[in-house]
Amino acid sequence: xxxxxxxxxxxxxxxxxxxxxxxxxxxxxxxxxxxxxxxxxxxxxxxxxxxxxxxxxxxxxxxxxxxxxxxxxxxxxxxxxxxxxxxxxxxxxxxxxxxxxxxxxxxxxxxxxxxxxxxxxxxxxxxxxxxxxxxx
Numbered sequence: 662x663x664x665x666x667x668x669x670x671x672x673x674x675x676x677x678x679x680x681x682x683x684x685x686x687x688x689x690x691x692x693x694x695x696x697x698x699x700x701x702x703x704x705x706x707x708x709x710x711x712x713x714x715x716x717x718x719x720x721x722x723x724x725x726x727x728x729x730x731x732x733x734x735x736x737x738x739x740x741x742x743x744x745x746x747x748x749x750x751x752x753x754x755x756x757x758x759x760x761x762x763x764x765x766x767x768x769x770x771x772x773x774x775x776x777x778x779x780x781x782x783x784x785x786x787x788x789x790x791x792x793x794x795x796x797x
């Protein structure tokens with residue numbers, strides 16, 4: 662399965678108490694697995710660090726598992742919409758595969774983000790579907 666090949670300790674970019682990030686040079690994908698609560702600055706910092714990483718490593722897609730993610734502060738979401746998404750596009754990041762549970766709040770948040778950024782993204786209920794979306 663691709664997911665075990667991608668999301669493993671050998672591919673960790675950085676790890677914080679609320680997130681682990683991964684990179685597969687072969688797939689050219691960055692992975693973000695959220696696990697807990699964070700503040701606005703911590704959320705923004707994750708994406709700024711990944712943008713810096715993408716400046717020197719080819720990234721065509723982002724895998725984001727938000728099933729255990731805490732609530733994203735409004736200011737952080739707005740910053741993402743106005744800054745992060747555009748910078749990622751400039752660096753060649755083409756699409757995002759998102760793994761989410763059936764939480765109505767998360768679905769609303771995701772659909773708002775997708776609509777606001779206008780970027781290709783797919784919400785999936787399992788990790789393999791999200792990876793398949795990104796690599797095909």
